[in-house]
Amino acid sequence: MAQKPSIPKGTRDFNAEQVAKRSYIMDTIKRQFQLYGFQPIETPSFENSETLMGKYGEEGDRLIFKILNSGEYLNKVSDNDYNSKSEVQITPKISEKALRYDLTVPFARYVVQHQNDIVFPFKRYQIQAVWRADRPQKGRFREFYQCDADVVGSKSLLQEVEFVQLYDAVFTTLKLNGTTIKINNRKILSGIAEVIGAQDKLIDFTVALDKLDKIGEEKVKAEMLNKGIPDDGITKLQPLFSLKGDFGDQVDGLKSILNTSEIGLKGIEELEFIDTAISNLGLKSAKLQLDVTLARGLNYYTGAIFEVSAPEGVKMGSIGGGGRYDDLTSIFGKPDTSGVGISFGLDRIYLVLEELKLFPNTIADATKVLFINFGEKEAMVCLNAVTKLRAEGIKAELYPDTVKMKKQMTYANRRQIPYVVLVGEQELESKTFTLKQMETGEQKLLTLQDLVSELY
């Protein structure tokens, strides 16, 4: 194994079993998307750089995979730029395309580009790979799949309500019980920032607040202070840190903080609407939880923010996220088109299902019957039977070589093929087939007709 080949960091190969498990998740999500009225689209793996750059903040730009131009790309770089060694200067000159970083921004581009052909409100789903030049960790890859569903062209909060139901429906179908759908609202965060006099530091404020769970109250306050949020403002936040209880209690607490903020109160109103609707409709296995510290995600969200966490005890980042963005298409020249959407993290859901052993064991859709190869003559008879079985939709195969039976049986075992058929001299003479069930060892002598109906 001198020069063992390898694949780039953060990428993976998938074997047959893994592919089957991934399709199981994808098919489940797809079925629910369709039940909720979403239509599939696909977009290219790579986009023009200007479509993607600047949409995810400075941090995001750094994580976008850029594609080197073809040909004599260095000719376009002036000596001045070349000598500057500044990537900000040079990158746009040598790279005009980039791999997509998520599915939402390409979707926004799609909506604007095809706006005259689209019927609004437009409900689309999209299941494709995205790429990030991130440093890999568990559940964190450089190539991974997102499963997105979005609606554009409707401001109705009923969409948010339906997305909560959709999350619940998918995770319930996957038998992943105990997920928590956390919800927050950007307007509330804006309201709080307004009240404490930090409107211009909304991002810093939310990033710090988001860490409350992780690093605790004191460190969050320290970070806010560090970022230039006024001391007396942080004092006003005190009730926020002690928010407890159910949805209603937390909302009451928020109201006391936000009573002077119009936008904040609007956010609360939206949250209450969603909560009330969901309470009436009921959820099957997930629970909806207000989490005012929830602030992660792209900063293009303007209303509801969602994040789904795995059941307690599973160490995994969020397995889904989403929210409302009122202005995403305006960056591509189409204002006043409100959108809201959610995303499922396929690869993380996979890891969670694996850890909790929730994949059905019938998932490996393997061959049902293997014909043992005794020789040329026998093989021809077998091939005839195999053809007939396949015509009936039964997965059948003939072992290609006339080798020791032990080897052929072992092959059936390793491939987890439940039945084998033996056709030797005796069967050849009597025009019959010996069907053996591998698990029980039980054998039956059958005609071709009976063999087909037995395996059907």
Place this chain on the structure above:
RNA sequence: GUGGUUGUAGCUCAGUUGGUUAGAGCGCUGGUUUGUGGUACCAGAUGUCGUGGGUUCGAGUCCCAUCUUCCACCCCA
């Protein structure tokens, strides 16, 4: 992008202060059983010790670089 961690047979790992031919379990191949597998018993093969340099009489073991893995930041699915 910052700091740390990991890499030995197909897999999981052991390998003593640097010292001769690098080990175990599982798996694999063959046999006991040339028309019956999963159990048992017997026999066998595995490797440029992640890669490239360096120190040394001598390196799996020490040093440097690089790639990979995982972790904490950052950010996020």
